[in-house]
Amino acid sequence: MNWLRQRFHALPPSIRRRVRRLWLSLVPIIQCSLAAGIAWWIAVNVFGHPQPFFAPIAAVVSLGLSLSKRWRRSVELVAGVTIGILIGDLLVSWIGSGTWQIIVVVALAMSVAVFLDNGPLIPMQAASSGVLVATLLPPGGIGGFHRAIDALIGGVVGMIVVALIPVNPAHRARRDAAGVLATMRDSARTLVEGLRAADEKQVYAALETARGTQDAINTMRSDMSGGREVSALSPLYWSSRDRLQKISATADPIDNAVRNFRVIARRALGMIQRGEPLRPEIIDVLGDVGEAFEVLRAMMIANPGEEPDEAEAARVLRTITRKARAELVLNSSLSETAVMAELRSLLIDMLMITGLRRSSAVATLR
Numbered sequence: 001m002n003w004l005r006q007r008f009h010a011l012p013p014s015i016r017r018r019v020r021r022l023w024l025s026l027v028p029i030i031q032c033s034l035a036a037g038i039a040w041w042i043a044v045n046v047f048g049h050p051q052p053f054f055a056p057i058a059a060v061v062s063l064g065l066s067l068s069k070r071w072r073r074s075v076e077l078v079a080g081v082t083i084g085i086l087i088g089d090l091l092v093s094w095i096g097s098g099t100w101q102i103i104v105v106v107a108l109a110m111s112v113a114v115f116l117d118n119g120p121l122i123p124m125q126a127a128s129s130g131v132l133v134a135t136l137l138p139p140g141g142i143g144g145f146h147r148a149i150d151a152l153i154g155g156v157v158g159m160i161v162v163a164l165i166p167v168n169p170a171h172r173a174r175r176d177a178a179g180v181l182a183t184m185r186d187s188a189r190t191l192v193e194g195l196r197a198a199d200e201k202q203v204y205a206a207l208e209t210a211r212g213t214q215d216a217i218n219t220m221r222s223d224m225s226g227g228r229e230v231s232a233l234s235p236l237y238w239s240s241r242d243r244l245q246k247i248s249a250t251a252d253p254i255d256n257a258v259r260n261f262r263v264i265a266r267r268a269l270g271m272i273q274r275g276e277p278l279r280p281e282i283i284d285v286l287g288d289v290g291e292a293f294e295v296l297r298a299m300m301i302a303n304p305g306e307e308p309d310e311a312e313a314a315r316v317l318r319t320i321t322r323k324a325r326a327e328l329v330l331n332s333s334l335s336e337t338a339v340m341a342e343l344r345s346l347l348i349d350m351l352m353i354t355g356l357r358r359s360s361a362v363a364t365l366r
Helices: 002-009 013-025 026-046 053-065 070-095 099-117 121-135 140-165 169-197 200-211 214-233 235-248 251-274 282-299 312-321 334-353 358-365
Strands: none
Touching: 026 053, 026 140, 053 070, 053 121, 053 140, 070 099, 070 121, 070 140, 099 121, 169 214, 169 235, 169 251, 169 282, 200 251, 214 235, 214 251, 251 334, 251 358, 282 312, 282 334, 312 334, 334 358
8 A cells, every 4th residue: 555655646746636636536436337327227127218318318417526416406407308308309390300490499498497497407408408309319209208207217316326325425525625724824834934035926926826726615615515415315424414514614714714814915915015014923923824724724634533623723723813912003004904904804714614603703802
């Protein structure tokens, strides 16, 4: 195992990222593969459908690589396929196939889907199913009914596979949150180095790093939402519901902390550009904040009973809040006062990541 780990770390960074991405997606890939094959087998051998290609398609689309909203994706897919098939069968039987007929089928199928629901998947599935009927599939008769049943089979099989072979919902959510916090740790350290050296490029780099976290935050939110869904579907993870709820409760504070840090970095950049000083004591507090992000990252990936836990992380942050005194900016410039105000707001968000209520977090800064 150590040999394999050494070989992995010897790979170029771009290859390591790709291999890691593949490894993290391995379970969803297995889920989709099994669901597609099982859905096809059931449609052919149990229901006797000769070419049930909508069954594996529905299974794959309902699962995908994302954990989020799989129930809704399944319902939207089945509804979209049904709408497209019914409208395609009806219109093609009446007006025939051709260029303008495809235009009419797609327009009507999407219009009906949008009228019935605002989900993004239903109109696309309705349009693609209508196109298939208008171009490749014989319309009318029992075939249209079979295709709707195939879509239902795929959606149901997908949900069963999720329940029987689930992704560890807590692990994925914790990993995402820890990744965002690690980025913020590095960004805070870069900001502090830039401020101490009065290096505009370093301060700007810290700001750009913080700005680049939005995709990771969106993924974190999606996986936290999907994790709660998996814990509700799979009996294997019913015991993880409370833990998933606690992890999901950190999404807003993490997002808000990142946004507050961006404001701090932007104000610090402006001060550097204008040649305005920032007190060394405030820079020291920012340095402590960077280390606190590391404590929060370690807390997020720690297993129950391991250190640091929420109490230890909160203790570290309370120590920092005692240093972030309002007196540090008495008789200071407006810019320096604004940085301190945002810094105190950031500390509140970080305390909330440890599980404190907002009122309790605010009280630590009085």
